[in-house]
Amino acid sequence: MSEENAVKAPDHSVAEQRAGAIYDRIASLKVADVESYLLMGDLVKEVKAVVNKFEEETRPEIDQAHKLHKALIARRDKWADKFAEAEALGKNKLRHFLESHEGPKIDGIVLGETWDGDVVDPALIPREYLVPDVKKLKDLTKVLKEATNIPGWKAKSVKTISVRS
Numbered sequence: 001m002s003e004e005n006a007v008k009a010p011d012h013s014v015a016e017q018r019a020g021a022i023y024d025r026i027a028s029l030k031v032a033d034v035e036s037y038l039l040m041g042d043l044v045k046e047v048k049a050v051v052n053k054f055e056e057e058t059r060p061e062i063d064q065a066h067k068l069h070k071a072l073i074a075r076r077d078k079w080a081d082k083f084a085e086a087e088a089l090g091k092n093k094l095r096h097f098l099e100s101h102e103g104p105k106i107d108g109i110v111l112g113e114t115w116d117g118d119v120v121d122p123a124l125i126p127r128e129y130l131v132p133d134v135k136k137l138k139d140l141t142k143v144l145k146e147a148t149n150i151p152g153w154k155a156k157s158v159k160t161i162s163v164r165s
Contacts, residue, residue, distance in 0.1 A: 015054055022047055048163040 022043065031040050097103055098111060119125065132152075141148045141155045148155035 015050075018050065022050075044161075044163050045165055049165040052165055 026040070026043050026047075029036060029040055029043070031037050094103075094109065137150065137153050140150070141153075144155070146155060146157070
């Protein structure tokens with residue numbers, strides 16, 4: 001894409017400066033009493049309001065860029081699957097030939113070897129190769145909360161803050 005045809009994002013240097021300033025203000029504010037706690041709440045709400053406004057202002061451009069992106073991907077992918085199938089078929093035929101014959105080298109074609117494996121008996125796999133299902137553990141903990149009782153797992157309460165503007 002030439003530079004003159006390149007899509008340029010609008011200049012948001014004012015937003016960048018404001019984001020930096022409010023970040024610095026929040027970073028420097030120590031929440032040690034009710035007054036500073038309330039001030040921090042106001043600052044966080046201000047951040048949320050500015051972010052919402054910025055998202056509202058940029059949404060039409062983002063939507064337009066997204067539609068263009070999807071159209072370009074669709075155009076590219078229209079025949080990509082057929083080309084991928086053709087390449088895989090050709091590779092398989094070359095590999096099959098080389099399994100029973102010695103073929104000459106072809107520039108740009110590299111013969112390699114990889115190793116793989118399959119689980120044949122999960123009960124025999126040593127424990128050090130097993131990974132806990134953390135998502136399942138977290139999902140169960142969300143439901144059971146403090147009643148969660150799973151050996152090797154510790155349920156904990158984590159406080160969260162949401163901001164509405």
